[in-house]
Amino acid sequence: MKLFRYRTADGVKPGLMDESGVARDLSIHVGDVTPETLNPSVLAGIRALDASALPELSGEIDYAPCIGSVGKFLCIGLNYSDHAEEVGATAPEHPILFMKANSCIVGPNDEIRIPRGSTKTDWEVELGVVIGTAAKYVTVESALDHVAGYCVVNDVSERDFQMQLTGQWTKGKSCDTFGPIGPWLVTADEVADPQALALSCDVNGQRMQTGNTDKMIFSVAEVISHLSQLMTLHPGDVIATGTPPGVGMGQKPNAIFLRDGDVIELEIQGLGRQRQPVRADD
Known part of the structure; x- marks a missing residue:
């Protein structure tokens, strides 16, 4: 569904x-x-x-985030081998975990707001995993049994805030509007293999990211199992599983970052599309 x-x-x-x-x-x-x-x-x-x-909806749909009352918003960093390579990072031995504040969550087509003082706001198309049943100390083999469904996530990031403000990545990941989710929550029974999904991201009509979840260093099942050893995953928790290459900070020879008036379009195979206009805060 x-x-x-x-x-x-x-x-x-x-x-x-x-x-x-x-x-x-x-x-x-x-x-x-x-x-x-x-x-x-x-x-x-x-x-x-x-x-x-069921009653048919007419006209343009104003999509809200596809899951309400999200519990934890958990994110995995450097989880694609080709993305780690583009930013000059060593592939991690264990999943890198950071959090996004739930207050950043918006709908899939809502505005992205560049915060005051930002010069390096970046895009990241990611496969989102929504937990459906509590997971604690689960094995890799049983991990996917706890998934309710999947969705598109844009893990919007401010790179200066993330890396230069002294502290955790969360600072650059949690600005208002930095967590578009949706348009749909596609239930797990419709996703035959979460490790075989194509992802893409365009900025102003130019393809910036092209990838596939088969390039994940840690599979969805491995991520869920690992996190469940550290904390209980509850229904409604969202896990953003990492991004493929092509982010703004990885562009060569010069990095490219979002500016007022830009438009971001993201898509994951079978999970739908997002489209976000970008606006700068006054």
Whole structure:
């Protein structure tokens, strides 16, 4: 299934994209797409519905983040071998973990705001993993059983804040609007192999990132298993699993960063597209 959340004059409502690509309103059956909705029995109930009987949505959809009430926003750094190479980093021995503040989460087509003082705001298309059932001390072999679904994430990053402000990467990762998620939460049963998904990112119509999740140093299952040894992963936790090459700081001979008026377009095979206009804060 492809679940989503959309904005109306009456607030955010849940939706479902049917097999024909028609957007449907789901609000008569569930109140929202939240951690509680990710319970396998709830998802099974939604899956059993006659989607064609749900009200059809007309006009342009104003997508909200595809999961509400996100728990932890966990991110894995330098998880693509070709990205590590482009930025001159050594491939890590264990997954590099950092956090994004949940307050950075926005919808897939919302504005990216360049914060005051920023000169190096960058883009990163990433596969997002949404946890559906609690995971603690899980094995690699059973890790994917705890996944509710997958989505597109733009791990927007301010490189000076990230690397020069003394502290953790979180400083450059958590600015307002730096976490677009969606448009859809594609349930795990529709993603045959999370390690075989093409990713891309265009800036102002120019292809900057092209990659595939088969280049991950640590697979989705390995990441989940590793994190579950350190903390319990709860329903509604989101994991951004790293980015392929082509980020702004990796451009040769000179780095390229976002400016007011730019447009970012991201896509992951089967998971949908994002489009974000970029605006500078006053």
